[in-house]
Amino acid sequence: MQENRHHALIEFSHISKIYEMGESEVYAVNNVSFQIQKGEFVAIVGQSGSGKSTCMNIIGALDVPTLGEYFLDGQEISGFDDDELADIRGKMLGFVFQQYNLIAKLDVYENVELPLIYASVPEKQRRERVMQSLERVGLKDRVHHMPNQLSGGQQQRVSIARALAGNPSVILADEPTGALDSNTGKEVLAFFKELHREGNTIVLITHDNGIAAQAPRVLRLADGRLVDDCSGAQFRDRLRTLQMEEAPT
Amino acid sequence: MKLTQAFAMAWKSMSQSKMRSFLTMLGIIIGVAAVIVLVSLVGGFSADLSSSFESMGTTNLSVMLMGRGGSTVMEPDEMMALKEQHSDLLSLCSPEVSVSATLKHGTASMTATVTGGSEDYHLLNGYTLAQGRAVAYADLSARSKVAVIGSYVAQELFDAGQAVGQTLKINGDSYTVVGVFEELGDSSESSADNVVVIPYTTAQRLGRSARITSYTLSATSTDTVEAAIELLESTLYEKTGNEDYYHVSSVSQMLDTVNELTGTLTLVLVGIAGISLLVGGIGIMNIMLVSVTERTREIGIRKSLGGKRRDILRQFVIEAAVTSAVGGVVGIVLGIIAAYVIGSLLSMTVVISGTAVLIAFSVSVGIGILFGYSPAAKASKLNPIEALHYE
Numbered sequence: 001m002q003e004n005r006h007h008a009l010i011e012f013s014h015i016s017k018i019y020e021m022g023e024s025e026v027y028a029v030n031n032v033s034f035q036i037q038k039g040e041f042v043a044i045v046g047q048s049g050s051g052k053s054t055c056m057n058i059i060g061a062l063d064v065p066t067l068g069e070y071f072l073d074g075q076e077i078s079g080f081d082d083d084e085l086a087d088i089r090g091k092m093l094g095f096v097f098q099q100y101n102l103i104a105k106l107d108v109y110e111n112v113e114l115p116l117i118y119a120s121v122p123e124k125q126r127r128e129r130v131m132q133s134l135e136r137v138g139l140k141d142r143v144h145h146m147p148n149q150l151s152g153g154q155q156q157r158v159s160i161a162r163a164l165a166g167n168p169s170v171i172l173a174d175e176p177t178g179a180l181d182s183n184t185g186k187e188v189l190a191f192f193k194e195l196h197r198e199g200n201t202i203v204l205i206t207h208d209n210g211i212a213a214q215a216p217r218v219l220r221l222a223d224g225r226l227v228d229d230c231s232g233a234q235f236r237d238r239l240r241t242l243q244m245e246e247a248p249t
Numbered sequence: 250m251k252l253t254q255a256f257a258m259a260w261k262s263m264s265q266s267k268m269r270s271f272l273t274m275l276g277i278i279i280g281v282a283a284v285i286v287l288v289s290l291v292g293g294f295s296a297d298l299s300s301s302f303e304s305m306g307t308t309n310l311s312v313m314l315m316g317r318g319g320s321t322v323m324e325p326d327e328m329m330a331l332k333e334q335h336s337d338l339l340s341l342c343s344p345e346v347s348v349s350a351t352l353k354h355g356t357a358s359m360t361a362t363v364t365g366g367s368e369d370y371h372l373l374n375g376y377t378l379a380q381g382r383a384v385a386y387a388d389l390s391a392r393s394k395v396a397v398i399g400s401y402v403a404q405e406l407f408d409a410g411q412a413v414g415q416t417l418k419i420n421g422d423s424y425t426v427v428g429v430f431e432e433l434g435d436s437s438e439s440s441a442d443n444v445v446v447i448p449y450t451t452a453q454r455l456g457r458s459a460r461i462t463s464y465t466l467s468a469t470s471t472d473t474v475e476a477a478i479e480l481l482e483s484t485l486y487e488k489t490g491n492e493d494y495y496h497v498s499s500v501s502q503m504l505d506t507v508n509e510l511t512g513t514l515t516l517v518l519v520g521i522a523g524i525s526l527l528v529g530g531i532g533i534m535n536i537m538l539v540s541v542t543e544r545t546r547e548i549g550i551r552k553s554l555g556g557k558r559r560d561i562l563r564q565f566v567i568e569a570a571v572t573s574a575v576g577g578v579v580g581i582v583l584g585i586i587a588a589y590v591i592g593s594l595l596s597m598t599v600v601i602s603g604t605a606v607l608i609a610f611s612v613s614v615g616i617g618i619l620f621g622y623s624p625a626a627k628a629s630k631l632n633p634i635e636a637l638h639y640e
Contacts, residue, residue, distance in 0.1 A: 060553070086557040087557065090554060095553050105265050106261075115554040118551075118556050118557070118560060162554070166554075
């Protein structure tokens, strides 16, 4: 993969995703363009049906756009086949899901090790990286616990460790606090901020404006279109205005 | 992903649902065990048959005469002359006259088949002498009343005492025991040790029959068996002019026929047991399909973490193959145990065939791969987004 300083890490260029529903065509994402630079922490926010999940799937190389071009680290990947996309996911992306998505019958160590096995990392290096990332999330003493022996917050930290283990270019978090109580949610969010400070690129997908507002940059989607691209502070101001407009006096 | 990793994953997933894995394997276990038991028992049976044929001597030829209007088509002297003339093909010759008779010695008595033969008889039938001598050439022309007895007869009539030199009554006539054969079978009533051999000339009188209807000859080696058969057949055809009046057969021919027969029997039985293997394979396929559906989400996760189609395919195929391989090994062990148990209960010889074990094992692995492939292919083609959101 060629390193190119002039390219953004993530670049959406006029991306549309169209589903055919019988006779009519539905635009899940409609002509969306944006760039995310290396080291950014961006929240993509929107109501359900806004197209944020489709955006996440495309960013995460789980899906390809119908129209437009998607550059990941300068490489146009919208024409890739299944296995090429899997390779990109394994090497460049780390997923954190709302439901943690740990494999129940594998222990903490084996769950974190999985992406490294698929990336054919040699055994010794695997061991180092798994232990490193488990230490990073503070779960080094739970190495041989099964997922169901851990609390929700701990499971989410395991899934973050799994995302970190592969040393990804982008950490892609889909509603990472959605299944957690508010305190644990805050802790997880604080952890993402820390990872951001350490230089990781983080894309967080959420429907919760309050959470999105904590990110340095917010992209807001509505009806498949990009309607806001602003800083977290600006987004907070807008929210306040919105609330004042909505709130009865 | 490395193959060893894939095996480790398959083993782990199997050992975490032991009951299900066991039930999945059951079809294979039963199929493989059935194949092993049947092959071992039929193998033992045919080995028994072969060894009893071989003890008769694989170079032995037997001539049966159907007679023509009550007269013998070939006299012993003619047969002997033929043997002498073709000593390059034929080495031994003995007429065979069998008479069922009552044997008596003192108060002991028994019924036995008394066989009349030449001085070659004991050689043709594999007997060796423990004591005394065999029927001699001089006994034939003299029509001597001498008898050579098997170890069973010696035991029954002479109580394991000295038999040679004693008098034995056969249907009331007195015979002198001149020799005792070494034990050939297991000295039981049904074995080759229940035997009394007298000169055939004497036996013809005893049976009140002048006809000799059967001869045993031996070819000089296994290579001359065919030529010896041809010689006998052409000689007999010249004498009788009708193929229906004689029949020449060889032990090796009979052995071939028997082997062919047991071979067919094995194939049929293995075929039937094979149906069970097929059913076992379908069982594996069924469980693998259920397992793919149940693990849709897991497949989605694996794909999102960089698992490629072939990684997923390999995982499920190996899982199916390992399941059926373990089933195969269990089936082989159970089959061998069952074969020995059944063999000892029915007092049958058991021959475990290494080839059968190897084939049973590879067939069960093959079945796992064959029937595991389509569910695995289904799993590998799942769309990761849909799989991730599968509840």
